[in-house]
Amino acid sequence: MSIDLSAKIPNNVDLDRDPRLRRALEAWQPKYVDWWNEMGPVGFANADVYLRTAIDVGAQGWANFGYVKMPEYRWGIFLSNPEADRKIGFGDVADQPAWQDVPGEHRAALRRLIVTQADTEPASVEQQRNLGAIAPSLYDLRNLFQVNVEEGRHLWAMVYLLHRYFGRDGRDEGDELLARRSGSVEKPRILSTFNQPVEDWLDFFMFTMFTDRDGKFQLLSLAESGFDPLARSAQFMLTEEAHHLFVGETGIDRIVQRSAEVARTDPNGEAFRHGAIDLPVIQRYLNLWFSSCLDLFGGEVSSNAATYFANGLKGRPHEARFPNHVEHNEVRTLELAQDDHLVTREVAARLAVNEDTRDAYIQDCDRAVGRWNRTLRNAGVSYELRLPNRRFNRRIGEHSDTFFDPDGQPITAEQFTRSMDQWLPSAADRVAVRALQTRAVTTPGQFASWIAPPLRGIDGRPMDFQYVRFD
Ligand SMILES: [Fe+2]
Numbered sequence: 001m002s003i004d005l006s007a008k009i010p011n012n013v014d015l016d017r018d019p020r021l022r023r024a025l026e027a028w029q030p031k032y033v034d035w036w037n038e039m040g041p042v043g044f045a046n047a048d049v050y051l052r053t054a055i056d057v058g059a060q061g062w063a064n065f066g067y068v069k070m071p072e073y074r075w076g077i078f079l080s081n082p083e084a085d086r087k088i089g090f091g092d093v094a095d096q097p098a099w100q101d102v103p104g105e106h107r108a109a110l111r112r113l114i115v116t117q118a119d120t121e122p123a124s125v126e127q128q129r130n131l132g133a134i135a136p137s138l139y140d141l142r143n144l145f146q147v148n149v150e151e152g153r154h155l156w157a158m159v160y161l162l163h164r165y166f167g168r169d170g171r172d173e174g175d176e177l178l179a180r181r182s183g184s185v186e187k188p189r190i191l192s193t194f195n196q197p198v199e200d201w202l203d204f205f206m207f208t209m210f211t212d213r214d215g216k217f218q219l220l221s222l223a224e225s226g227f228d229p230l231a232r233s234a235q236f237m238l239t240e241e242a243h244h245l246f247v248g249e250t251g252i253d254r255i256v257q258r259s260a261e262v263a264r265t266d267p268n269g270e271a272f273r274h275g276a277i278d279l280p281v282i283q284r285y286l287n288l289w290f291s292s293c294l295d296l297f298g299g300e301v302s303s304n305a306a307t308y309f310a311n312g313l314k315g316r317p318h319e320a321r322f323p324n325h326v327e328h329n330e331v332r333t334l335e336l337a338q339d340d341h342l343v344t345r346e347v348a349a350r351l352a353v354n355e356d357t358r359d360a361y362i363q364d365c366d367r368a369v370g371r372w373n374r375t376l377r378n379a380g381v382s383y384e385l386r387l388p389n390r391r392f393n394r395r396i397g398e399h400s401d402t403f404f405d406p407d408g409q410p411i412t413a414e415q416f417t418r419s420m421d422q423w424l425p426s427a428a429d430r431v432a433v434r435a436l437q438t439r440a441v442t443t444p445g446q447f448a449s450w451i452a453p454p455l456r457g458i459d460g461r462p463m464d465f466q467y468v469r470f471d
């Protein structure tokens, strides 16, 4: 089924058959555009950006590329195709038919899950809004904007669910999503990582690597939901998310490559003096974003997560891969700090569902670190990047009251403070990174000194393609 892009709101949800819903969304649309103009990318509103736009949710044909001015992007509502007779795959409702409407008893919980996911989408656009002015190339500038417009579309996907299934409350939530602001004191975004500043392109690539990857695992969990419209929304968002993750993982890889090339020739292994980023600084940014994103999965022991799981609202990523989908009497072992040492504790498996999701996330991050270390080895550098232990620098959950070093060993607050500049980006690190990123590189085919070119262009286009046209 192809999507009519000339419709006021492109969609594959039969909006024309529900005039009330269509009118409500058409009333929200100008508020969304106002938000985009106020809080979206700074500058570039008149630039023609080589973007993909969804026109079909099928495996092949959903992306078509062309020059678009961002404020005119065709944000639409797309759900993956329904699966006939879909059954819920987990919890106390396992094997029951998936719901096409919101069960009354789960209304508040589902609304909360949808709003929490939805809030991250505009937040990330706000966090990234100043990066265009210091982009390392037209290729990267275009990727930034592709990510931004798709996060906008993810907001549309969630607002559709709120309007369609949650009535008045849902419409109010839709307005609130445009009223909160990343980093605001009075009206912050819901989750802390989405209030953290993204000041430079090392932040941006860490964000698309680690924070968008949190998004991937949240969406995989929601794609299991017994509430079928949410599951189908999440499935289609995942196809877009894959590109964001590609941008982050390859972006860091290209930075690492350039750093290694110059560090190899320096007697002290330094890169900043040669216009690239020091490898230990990359490690510190990694420590910051990885640890912050681990918090997004919630507490290690969570009765909320247990309830969502039991009621079939939110499962685990690729639930089918788990041997047991009910987890009624099972237990899981957690490693926790007690005074200055670690102890193991058994908890009911349902209470530890967040930890299952965190495991899958960490495994995926670890794979990417392995790739960057191959790049380092191939460049002849012995430095290795690594993920800090999951207990390091946590603000939420069982590890938030104790200090840990990057190996996960308990330490005192004083020891942590003393080593902080070794483990997390210092003010000096940020100044040094920003000193390399003072202007945008806008000559086709050229790249800033601190990042290697990618292996190939977007949509089979050459590297010196004009990915963004200015007038
Ligand atoms: Fe998103």
Ligand SMILES: [Fe+2]
Binding pocket: 151, 212, 215, 241, 244
């Ligand atoms: Fe994303």
